[in-house]
C-alpha cells in the first residue's frame with residue numbers, strides 16, 4: 001500500500017511538472033490538493049509523511065472520523081463538497097478554506113458563524129461550467145452578481161473559482177468547461193466594480209489535470225491517481241447524492 005501511494009504521488013508530481021513545462025508555467029504555480037473522500041486515514045498519513053500538506057474532503061463527517069488519527073500531522077484542510085448550512089459550524093472546526101461556495105444563503109450563514117467566531121475564511125466560488133444538473137455551482141452568468149452580493153460579508157475572503165468540469169474520455173469534450181472558468185475570471189477582472197484582481201483557479205482532477213494546467217489551473221484536486229479507484233462507479237459525480 002505504501003509503495004503504491006508513494007509511486008503514484010511521484011507520477012502525479014511528474015504529470016504536473018510536465019504539464020507546466022508544456023505550457024511555459026512554473027511548477028510552483030500549481031498546488032496539489034489530495035482529494036481524500038473515502039480514503040482511510042492511514043493512507044492519507046502516508047501521503048502527508050511523504051511531504052504533501054493539503055487535503056480536501058466532500059463531507060464534514062469524513063473530516064471528523066479521520067481527525068483523531070491525523071491529529072499529530074500538520075495538514076491544511078479544504079472543504080470541496082456540497083455544504084449544507086446545518087454543517088457549517090462543524091466544518092469550520094477543520095477547514096481554512098471552502099472551495100464550494102455556491103449560493104447566497106450559504107454565504108450568509110457562513111458569515112454569521114464566522115462573525116461569532118471572530119475569524120475570516122478563504123472561499124472559492126464553485127461554478128457549474130459543464131451545465132450538468134448532477135453538479136452544484138453557480139451558472140457562469142450568476143458569478144459576477146453573486147460576488148457583488150457577497151462583498152458585504154467581510155469575513156469571506158474570495159480567493160478563487162472552482163469547477164469540476166465535464167469529465168469524459170475525450171479531451172475535446174473536457175476542454176470547454178475548463179476554458180470557461182478562466183474566461184469567467186477574466187470577466188471578473190474586467191468588471192472593475194468587483195474590486196477583485198487576484199483569483200486562483202481550482203480545476204483539474206485525475207482525468208484532466210494536464211488540460212486544466214494548460215488552461216491556467218493553480219490548484220489541482222487529485223484522488224484516484226494517488227489513492228486508486230473508489231469503486232463507487234459513476235455515482236460519485238452526482239453531487240446531489242454526495243451526502
Ligand SMILES: *Cc1c(COP(=O)(O)O)cnc(C)c1O
Nearest residue numbers: 035080205206221222223224225
Ligand atoms: C473526488 C473529487 C476530486 C478528485 O477526483 P479524482 O478523479 O478521484 O481525481 C476532485 N474534486 C472534487 C470536488 C471531488 O469530489
